[in-house]
Amino acid sequence: MGGSRVPERPPAATGWVPTRALGRAVLLAGLLLVAGVVLGRIDLVVLAAPFALGTAYALRRRPTALPQVWVDTDDGHLVEGGEMAGTVVVGNPDVVDYEVAVVRARVSPWLRVERAGLAGGAATAQRSAADRPFVTSVPVAAAVDLELSGTALRWGRHPIGPAGARVATAGGLLVSRAVLAEPVRLPVYPKTEPFEAVEAMPRAAGLVGAHHSRRPGEGGELAGVRIFAPGDRLRRIDWRVSLRARQLHVAATLSDRDAEVVVLLDVLAEAGRSGGVDGAASVLDTTVRAAAAIAEHYLHRGDRVSLLEYGPAARRLRPATGRRQYLTVLEWLLDVRVAASGPDEPYDQVFGPQLLAADALVVVLTPLLDERSAQMLARLARSGRFVVAVDTLPADLGPPKDRGWSEVAYRLWRLDRDTMVAQLREHGVPVVGWAGAGSLDQVLRDVARLATAPRVGAR
Numbered sequence: 001m002g003g004s005r006v007p008e009r010p011p012a013a014t015g016w017v018p019t020r021a022l023g024r025a026v027l028l029a030g031l032l033l034v035a036g037v038v039l040g041r042i043d044l045v046v047l048a049a050p051f052a053l054g055t056a057y058a059l060r061r062r063p064t065a066l067p068q069v070w071v072d073t074d075d076g077h078l079v080e081g082g083e084m085a086g087t088v089v090v091g092n093p094d095v096v097d098y099e100v101a102v103v104r105a106r107v108s109p110w111l112r113v114e115r116a117g118l119a120g121g122a123a124t125a126q127r128s129a130a131d132r133p134f135v136t137s138v139p140v141a142a143a144v145d146l147e148l149s150g151t152a153l154r155w156g157r158h159p160i161g162p163a164g165a166r167v168a169t170a171g172g173l174l175v176s177r178a179v180l181a182e183p184v185r186l187p188v189y190p191k192t193e194p195f196e197a198v199e200a201m202p203r204a205a206g207l208v209g210a211h212h213s214r215r216p217g218e219g220g221e222l223a224g225v226r227i228f229a230p231g232d233r234l235r236r237i238d239w240r241v242s243l244r245a246r247q248l249h250v251a252a253t254l255s256d257r258d259a260e261v262v263v264l265l266d267v268l269a270e271a272g273r274s275g276g277v278d279g280a281a282s283v284l285d286t287t288v289r290a291a292a293a294i295a296e297h298y299l300h301r302g303d304r305v306s307l308l309e310y311g312p313a314a315r316r317l318r319p320a321t322g323r324r325q326y327l328t329v330l331e332w333l334l335d336v337r338v339a340a341s342g343p344d345e346p347y348d349q350v351f352g353p354q355l356l357a358a359d360a361l362v363v364v365l366t367p368l369l370d371e372r373s374a375q376m377l378a379r380l381a382r383s384g385r386f387v388v389a390v391d392t393l394p395a396d397l398g399p400p401k402d403r404g405w406s407e408v409a410y411r412l413w414r415l416d417r418d419t420m421v422a423q424l425r426e427h428g429v430p431v432v433g434w435a436g437a438g439s440l441d442q443v444l445r446d447v448a449r450l451a452t453a454p455r456v457g458a459r
Contacts, residue, residue, distance in 0.1 A: 015066045015176055015179075016063055016066075016174045016175070016176055016177075017175060017176075017177070018173060018175075019168065019172060019174065019175050021172050021173055022173040022174070025051050025054070025055045025173070026055065028051055029048045029052040029055065030048075031048075032044050032045070032047050032051070033045060033048045033052070036048065054171075058170045058173050059170050059173060059174075061095065061096050061170075062096075062170065062174065063094045063095075063096050063169050063174065063176070064095070065093045065094045066177070066179050067090055067091065067092060067093075067094075067098060067101065067138070067165055067179050068089075068090070068092075068093055068143075069088070069090055069091075069103075069163055069164065069165045069180065069181040070088075070089050070163075070181050071086065071087070071088055071089070071105070071160055071161045071163050071181050071182075071183065071184040072086065072087040072089060073085070073160060074086070074186075077189065078152055078186065078189065079152075079188070079189050079190070079191050080152050080153065080155045080188050080189070080190060080191045080276070080277040081151065081152065081153075081191055081277040081278070082151070082152055083150070083151060083152075084111055084148075084149065084150055084151065084152045085147070085148070085149050086107075086111075086147075086148040086149075086160040086184075086186065087145050087146065087147050087148065088105045088145070088146040088148070088160075088181070089143050089144070089145050089146075090103055090136075090138055090143060090144050090146070090165045090167075091138070091142070091143040092138040092140055092141065092167075094140065094169075095140060096140065096170070097138070097139055097169065098137060098138040098139075098167040098168070098169055099137055099168060099169055099171070099172065100135060100137060100167065100168040100172065101135065101136050101137060101138050101144065101165055101166075101167040101168075102133050102165065102166050102167075103133065103134045103135075103136070103144075103146050103163070103164075103165045104132075104133045104134070104163070104164055104165075105146065105148070105160065105161055105162070105163035105164075106163070107148065107160055107161075108158035110152065110153045110154040110156065110158050110188070110276065111150060111151075111152055111153070111158050111160065111186065111188075112151045112152075112153055113148050113149070113150040114149065114150040114151065115147075115148075115149045115150065116132075116134070116146065116147065116148050116149070138167065148160065152186075152277075153276035153277055154188065154274060154276045154285070155188050155189060155190040155288060155289075155333070155334065157185040157186070157187055157334050157335075158186050158188060159184065159185050159186075160184050160185075160186055161184055162180050162182060162183050163181045163183075164179065164180045165178070166178050166179070187331070188334075189292075189330045189334070190288045190289045190292045190330070191277055191289065192289060192292045192293040192296055193293055224252050225238055225241050225249050225250070225251055225252065226250060226252050227250075228242075228247075228248035228249060228250050229250075232250045233250075236250040236251050237249070237250050237251075238250060238251050259298075259303050259304070259359070259360075259361060260303065260304040260305075260306070260319055260357050260359065260360040260361070261294070261303055261304070261305050261306075261361050261363065262305075262308060262319075262356060262357075262360045262361070262362045262363070263291050263294055263295060263305065263306070263308070263363050263365065264307075264308045264310055264362055264363065264364040264365065264366075265287055265291055265307065265308070265309050265310065265311075265336060265365050266310045266311070266364065266365060266367065266370075266392075267287075267310065267311035267313075267336060267337065267338050267339070268310065268311055268338070268369070268370040268372065268373060269283070269338065269367060269370050270282060270283050270284050271283045271367055271369060271393060271394065271397060272285075272393075272394040280394065280396070281394060282394070283367045283369075283392050283393060283394070284336065286365075286392040286394070286434055287336070287365045287392045288333050288336055290365055290390060290434050291307065291329075291333060291365060292329065292330060292333055294363055295307070295329045296329075299321060299323075299325055299326045299329075300326075302321060303321065304319040304320060304321050305319060305320070305321070305325060306318055306320075306360075307329060307332055308356075309336070310364075310373065310376060311338070311339060312339045313337075313339065315332070315335070317329065317332045356380075356385060358384065358385065360385065360386075361386050361388070362380060362385055362386065362387045363388050363390060364376075364377060364380075364387060364388070364389045364390065365392050366389060366390070366392060367391070367392050367393040368389075368391060368393065368421065368431075369393070369417075371420075374420050374423070374424060377389055377424055377429050378424065378427050381427050381428050382427070387429050387430075388429075388430055388432070389424065389429050389430065389431040390431075390432060390434050391421075391431055391432065391433045391434065392434055395433070398410075
């Protein structure tokens with residue numbers, strides 16, 4: 001049990017009601033007294049005296065304030081699969097002890113509570129430990145903590161609560177009404193696999209960065225040796241080649257540039273069933289985890305990263321760099337949802353030139369379950385932007401278990417989807433399945449090579 005002090009507050013409005021024990025005590029004492037007076041039997045009056053005196057003594061100090069209940073959570077950076085911790089606190093601001101307090105809390109099914117118990121007391125180790133009521137006593141001006149610990153199974157904002165408590169005092173003769181506390185949402189961040197990608201970028205926007213561009217400049221990547229020209233730095237002179245050729249030559253390098261990466265999340269449809277961090281992944285699970293991994297990789301390299309939603313909400317996170325942007329990305333991803341939408345909603349208005357830079361690499365995370373997604377990818381490719389589509393549809397997604405034509409319909413749908421992917425590739429949109437580290441290596445090399453290739457008919 002905890003011993004923390006509860007701040008004094010003015011008495012709350014009365015919310016105390018008599019229990020059946022009080023009714024039985026008053027009824028029994030009254031019947032014995034009436035029977036003793038009517039029948040003239042003093043023994044009945046003596047027998048009623050303990051009930052009357054005990055009831056009066058228990059009610060000598062009546063409570064005036066209701067209990068206080070609130071929920072606390074750990075403020076640490078919790079990743080799915082990590083250990084979660086929460087506390088339901090019951091405080092006593094009254095002038096009398098709460099002899100019995102019954103506490104109960106609801107917890108999200110994605111928070112598996114394995115141990116629950118009162119602080120300093122025995123804990124209950126079972127899967128649904130938070131669903132059972134806990135009974136304790138609360139001294140005057142003190143608080144008791146119900147500690148919940150377990151495992152966070154999936155990313156998102158998961159509620160702990162609502163929590164409620166009812167207390168009894170005056171020897172169990174008075175009980176309070178149920179006092180409820182609002183739920184507190186515990187943020188659980190997506191677990192990211194170690195993700196690496198090649199340094200090749202289609203086109204860089206800045207002048208200084210970590211990527212080796214195809215343009216000459218001051219950098220660390222050797223591009224060759226050329227004849228000395230006015231403006232070249234003396235430290236670039238290659239003396240071995242100069243002595244051999246009897247003419248000054250300098251080492252030419254490629255400039256290092258930064259890039260802007262736009263991660264576009266297709267949230268028009270969901271498929272598959274989420275099994276948590278250790279189970280099967282749905283489309284939304286793969287989308288969120290892949291977005292976090294890609295953002296972490298490029299932000300660690302010093303690039304600018306922005307996020308966009310292709311859906312009814314059309315949310316957007318502005319481009320930025322650094323550790324702060326990575327934490328902002330994680331918070332932004334917690335609110336990703338799949339929402340129902342109409343067939344003609346103008347989602348493409350969010351992809352204006354002011355949001356998608358011409359030099360940005362656009363990584364689209366999509367299950368390709370909606371024709372509008374394919375049309376959006378084709379429009380982005382026709383606009384001249386560098387687009388990479390990452391297929392987030394689960395590879396083990398099977399046909400429905402219904403009998404009849406479901407298996408045939410599923411095979412026809414698969415053929416239609418394969419045709420859609422082939423048409424996107426014909427439009428110049430590479431489509432690759434998400435497989436963690438190394439998923440985009442070959443695709444980024446191909447896109448970078450196409451970006452620097454000479455155009456047909458160019459002079």
